[in-house]
Amino acid sequence: MSERERREERILATIACHSAVKLGDKLSYEEMEALIKDWLTSRYPATCPHGRSICYRLEHKDIARKLDRH
Numbered sequence: 474m475s476e477r478e479r480r481e482e483r484i485l486a487t488i489a490c491h492s493a494v495k496l497g498d499k500l501s502y503e504e505m506e507a508l509i510k511d512w513l514t515s516r517y518p519a520t521c522p523h524g525r526s527i528c529y530r531l532e533h534k535d536i537a538r539k540l541d542r543h
C-alpha cells in the first residue's frame with residue numbers, strides 16, 4: 474500500500490469512527506437490526522477501523538456470577 478493509500482485509509486477510518494453510533498444515541502428497532510446485521514457481515518467485526526476492540530465474548534457463567542445466580 475502506498476503512502477497516499479495509507480493516508481486515505483486513515484482518513485476514511487477516522488470518518489467512519491466519528492460518524493459511528495455512540496452510547497446514548499436513540500435508534501429505531503429497524504435501525505438496531507440493520508446495525509447488527511451490518512456489523513456481523515463486516516470484514517473485521519471485532520475492531521473499529523483503527524484496530525481498537527469493539528466487542529468481547531461474555532460466558533454464560535460470568536453473566537450468572539454477575540447476577541449472583543451460580
Ligand SMILES: [Zn+2]
Binds near residue numbers: 486523
Ligand atoms: Zn476507531
